[in-house]
Amino acid sequence: MSARLLDGNALSAQIRSELQPGVAAFTARHGRPPGLGIVLVGDDPASQIYVRNKLKAASELGMRADLERLPVSATLDEVLAQVARLNASADHDGILVQDPLPETLGPHAARIVFDTIDPAKDVDGFHPVNVGRLVQKRPTLVPGTPLGVIALLERSNIPIAGARAVVIGRSDIVGKPMAMLLLHRDATVTICHSKTPDLAAIAATADILVAAVGRPGFVTPEFVKPGATVIDVGITSVTDAAVIARLFPEGHARREAFARRGSLVVGDVHPAVAAVAGALTPVPGGVGPLTVAMLLSNVLRAAEMVVGPA
Ligand code: NAD
Secondary structure, three states: OOOEEOOHHHHHHHHHHHHHHHHHHHHHHHOOOOEEEEEEEOOOHHHHHHHHHHHHHHHHOOOEEEEEEEOOOOOHHHHHHHHHHHHHOOOOOEEEEOOOOOHHHOOOHHHHHHHHOOHHHEOOOOOHHHHHHHHOOOOOOOOHHHHHHHHHHHHOOOOOOOOEEEEEOOOOOOHHHHHHHHHHOOOEEEEEOOOOOOHHHHHOOOOEEEEOOOOOOOEOHHHOOOOOEEEEOOOEEEOOHHHHHHHOOOOOHHHHHHHHHOOEEEOOEOHHHHHOOOEEOOOOOOHHHHHHHHHHHHHHHHHHHHHOOO
């Protein structure tokens, strides 16, 4: 058996094209497009790529997309002042501060900064007000990555209600909201993490297995019930040839790509899982593109919440 590949690129393009009429109607009615303001502090290379992709996707959709850059030497007060400006801006309906923030800002910087974003403009869904609303299953802004996973499952006709779902990872950004969204759709949900004993055996009970760990090839075939749907959220840029050798046999196209480039983006799911799973998301081209599509969906939603729908 070879798993059906769930194509995140195609679905992302479809969702973005579905958003287009809403963006055009909002713009026509309010005399300005929905606006996204992104705050980027420092020059982390991966963050720069993510931010560029988000800005490009928002612009392509006809949204206003502004990048507010701060140097790595910025103080926490300067970051908070930038967020306050965007909170007060009549042109910005959505705000996101790219994670991670520089370590020099201190261990609690992310929490302090996310808490400062106006919950109505919090298109990443990280503000405690929005987290609370999600837990209580009230309408709210939900983080894009788990939202994208749900879109992928629903539009691929993979039943969630009644399914046994296992989420590996308990972060505020992916694991916890993922578990909540599955629970609210009537899955029976187990959350596993770094201290879970017998993880492979628990994972192997899942009809829907979501891996959000950040460890290349962590999920091997023994974690997977035959025919299960496996969602690979992990994104790791690998530069260690030994890791690549463990994932891809000699002669494999991706191993050759690594040899040419010296790095390769891989997920949490070992490629051998494709022989066991019923459906599988690729990395890249799975959950990643959907995260961006759902972010844009959140920006339009936030705009309509603040100033009313078109
Ligand atoms: P995180 O580091 O905050 O959380 C990782 C989680 O994995 C933790 O809850 C931890 O308990 C668990 N974990 C770590 N080691 C483990 C082990 N040995 N066994 C079981 N569980 C273990 O990471 P995150 O922000 O949730 O991101 C997870 C992965 O998803 C990363 O690779 C990240 O790059 C990726 N990510 C992808 C997208 C996307 O758009 N596709 C978005 C966000 C994050």
